[in-house]
Amino acid sequence: xxxxxxxxxxxxxxxxxxxxxxxxxxxxxxxxxxxxxxxxxxxxxxxxxxxxxxxxxxxxxxxxxxxxxxxxxxxxxxxxxxxxxxxxxxxxxxxxxxxxxxxxxxxxxxxxxxxxxxxxxxxxxxxxxxxxxxxxxxxxxxxxxxxxxxxxxxxxxxxxxxxxxxxxxxxxxxxxxxxxxxxxxxxxxxxxxxxxxxxxxxxxxxxxxxxxxxxxxxxxxxxxxxxxxxxxxxxxxxxxxxxxxxxxxxxxxxxxxxxxxxxxxxxxxxxxxxxxxxxxxxxxxxxxxxxxxxxxxxxxxxxxxx
Amino acid sequence: xxxxxxxxxxxxxxxxxxxxxxxxxxxxxxxxxxxxxxxxxxxxxxxxxxxxxxxxxxxxxxxxxxxxxxxxxxxxxxxxxxxxxxxxxxxxxxxxxxxxxxxxxxxxxxxxxxxxxxxxxxxxxxxxxxxxxxxxxxxxxxxxxxxxxxxxxxxxxxxxxxxxxxxxxxxxxxxxxxxxxxxxxxxxxxxxxxxxxxxxxxxxxxxxxxxxxxxxxxxxxxxxxxxxxxxxxxxxxxxxxxxxxxxxxxxxxxxxxxxxxxxxxxxxxxxxxxxxxxxxxxxxxxxxxxxxxxxxxxxxxxxxxx
Numbered sequence: 001x002x003x004x005x006x007x008x009x010x011x012x013x014x015x016x017x018x019x020x021x022x023x024x025x026x027x028x029x030x031x032x033x034x035x036x037x038x039x040x041x042x043x044x045x046x047x048x049x050x051x052x053x054x055x056x057x058x059x060x061x062x063x064x065x066x067x068x069x070x071x072x073x074x075x076x077x078x079x080x081x082x083x084x085x086x087x088x089x090x091x092x093x094x095x096x097x098x099x100x101x102x103x104x105x106x107x108x109x110x111x112x113x114x115x116x117x118x119x120x121x122x123x124x125x126x127x128x129x130x131x132x133x134x135x136x137x138x139x140x141x142x143x144x145x146x147x148x149x150x151x152x153x154x155x156x157x158x159x160x161x162x163x164x165x166x167x168x169x170x171x172x173x174x175x176x177x178x179x180x181x182x183x184x185x186x187x188x189x190x191x192x193x194x195x196x197x198x199x200x201x202x203x204x205x206x207x208x209x210x211x212x213x214x215x216x217x218x219x220x221x222x223x224x225x226x227x228x229x230x231x232x233x234x235x236x237x238x239x240x241x242x243x244x245x246x247x248x249x250x251x252x253x254x255x256x257x258x259x260x261x262x263x264x265x266x267x268x269x270x271x272x273x274x275x276x277x278x279x280x281x282x283x284x285x286x287x288x289x290x291x292x293x294x295x296x297x298x299x300x301x302x303x304x305x306x
Numbered sequence: 307x308x309x310x311x312x313x314x315x316x317x318x319x320x321x322x323x324x325x326x327x328x329x330x331x332x333x334x335x336x337x338x339x340x341x342x343x344x345x346x347x348x349x350x351x352x353x354x355x356x357x358x359x360x361x362x363x364x365x366x367x368x369x370x371x372x373x374x375x376x377x378x379x380x381x382x383x384x385x386x387x388x389x390x391x392x393x394x395x396x397x398x399x400x401x402x403x404x405x406x407x408x409x410x411x412x413x414x415x416x417x418x419x420x421x422x423x424x425x426x427x428x429x430x431x432x433x434x435x436x437x438x439x440x441x442x443x444x445x446x447x448x449x450x451x452x453x454x455x456x457x458x459x460x461x462x463x464x465x466x467x468x469x470x471x472x473x474x475x476x477x478x479x480x481x482x483x484x485x486x487x488x489x490x491x492x493x494x495x496x497x498x499x500x501x502x503x504x505x506x507x508x509x510x511x512x513x514x515x516x517x518x519x520x521x522x523x524x525x526x527x528x529x530x531x532x533x534x535x536x537x538x539x540x541x542x543x544x545x546x547x548x549x550x551x552x553x554x555x556x557x558x559x560x561x562x563x564x565x566x567x568x569x570x571x572x573x574x575x576x577x578x579x580x581x582x583x584x585x586x587x588x589x590x591x592x593x594x595x596x597x598x599x600x601x602x603x604x605x606x607x608x609x610x611x612x
Contacts, residue, residue, distance in 0.1 A: 032467050037467075037468060039467035039468070039472055040467075040472045040473070040475050040476045040479075041476055041479040042479070043467055047467065090432075094429075097405075099428060100428065117405075118405035119406050119478050120478065122406065122428075123400075123471050123474050123475055125432075126396075126432075126465075127466050127467040127471035127472070129432065129435050129436070130463075130465040130466030130469075130471065131462070131466050131467065132462075133458050134462035136458070137462065139459060145451045145452040145456075146451040148451070148454075148455035148459075149454035150443075150451075152439050152443045152455070153440065153444075153454075156437070156439035156440035156443065157436075159432075160433050160436030161345035161346075161349055161350060161353065161433040161436070162343060165349065165429050166345055167346070168429050169346050169349035169429055170347050172347065172426065173346075173347040186346075
């Protein structure tokens with residue numbers, strides 16, 4: 001007689017595959033789709049090149065996982081997931097421009113300005129940001145107006161001068177200058193943390209949750225967002241360009257302060273693990289039940305190889 | 307005995323001065339104000355430089371005038387006026403970058419990238435776009451959620467690939483190529499027309515109006531938006547840089563198709579006047595009563611010297 005093991009409760013790979021199929025379909029349809037809403041000249045092509053067929057889609061997965069945890073409106077979450085990814089994608093397009101990081105490789109492909117020219121890349125990034133807010137405000141009954149307004153408010157703040165753009169400004173100002181641990185944390189809290197955290201909070205905003213649950217998700221998002229950046233710094237040192245799909249070692253080449261340059265490699269890896277534990281503790285402290293995906297994502301983000 | 311003339315019903319200059327004082331105060335307070343919401347590094351300074359202390363504020367005036375015509379929520383209109391102006395300002399900052407028009411003079415001052423560097427100018431533009439949507443979604447009771455969502459939807463669409471950014475892409479693709487009248491109209495309908503028209507429609511969305519009234523305002527906005535661009539092309543030829551506050555003659559220098567290159571100077575001036583008449587006829591066909599400011603703005607935009 002066979003003794004069969006109890007199947008695992010939650011398989012991240014299967015869950016992610018399902019979510020990502022939905023997200024990719026939606027992005028393909030919603031980004032200047034030639035069949036539905038074509039863009040003039042090469043603009044649509046540049047926008048689609050910047051977003052489709054690439055990327056880990058960490059932010060969309062966080063949105064969908066948080067929406068599941070609060071049993072929220074899945075359609076609102078799908079729109080939020082795509083909107084957050086558009087903001088992320090536009091920031092990469094602009095970041096890669098010669099006047100910023102001047103990078104030529106992204107997601108294993110030539111960067112947008114290498115392929116379409118700088119002016120088109122600039123416009124494509126601008127148009128992607130606008131499209132993010134368009135996706136959040138469908139002119140139908142699928143997402144109630146209060147949720148639409150709340151999602152726009154959250155995303156605008158996380159993307160703007162008190163979020164991602166603000167973090168990039170600190171980054172610009174800090175090249176070649178030693179940062180203290182406090183300054184480095186502040187830069188990353190804004191530059192990458194704000195958008196990762198708001199992914200969690202937008203997912204949560206697609207349903208209802210208690211203030212205590214929102215606090216727990218906010219802490220989870222902060223810890224996961226920081227852990228993600230710490231691992232990014234680690235992988236920039238230990239990874240190679242082929243695995244990362246982007247130029248490795250560029251932090252050191254640009255003389256940028258990183259967690260590795262501040263703490264050293266081993267301590268950075270340990271720090272990421274501590275942040276993972278902190279993220280899971282936040283989830284466990286809440287009464288939220290369906291947090292399997294959020295748990296598994298925290299594990300995956302810290303143990304990833306790219 | 308003195309015969310006193312009846313005072314004029316409506317004085318645009320007095321009305322504008324009042325509106326602009328309110329708009330400038332709001333912009334000063336809302337754009338990364340150091341006292342309320344400072345931005346990191348030089349970002350806030352660059353954002354404020356891009357917007358404050360300059361500009362004709364045509365779009366904010368159209369918002370406020372349309373809101374008056376429907377007797378709408380003045381606070382929602384003020385936020386809309388500022389949001390539209392931020393989108394306009396960010397587009398100028400990005401347009402002036404070396405990879406686009408490479409312009410050094412704007413509103414009589416060095417352009418943002420000349421003063422703050424290209425990277426900071428890029429970020430400031432990005433942050434201004436995000437801030438526009440933040441302004442439209444205040445976290446209080448001042449603007450109801452349905453209006454917030456509607457305003458975001460309208461602005462996102464007008465700014466994005468089916469609006470301003472799309473028009474700029476056509477512009478990019480058309481340098482040095484002759485455009486037909488249809489193509490030139492399409493470019494300007496998107497590039498400048500969409501944001502001018504949505505200014506009118508967002509003002510209207512701050513109150514209630516009948517479908518027929520909205521149609522009339524939409525036609526007014528389309529005509530005024532086009533007239534504005536025709537006059538821009540005229541002034542680029544007839545004006546001087548000091549009066550315009552920006553580099554004159556740059557369309558011809560960049561070999562850009564314009565209404566003047568297509569129709570000639572005199573016919574362009576006449577075309578602008580026809581569009582003014584069309585805009586006023588749209589207003590007059592509606593049952594809207596308080597359209598003094600919209601009337602006067604149409605006159606002003608066509609008869610301006612800068």
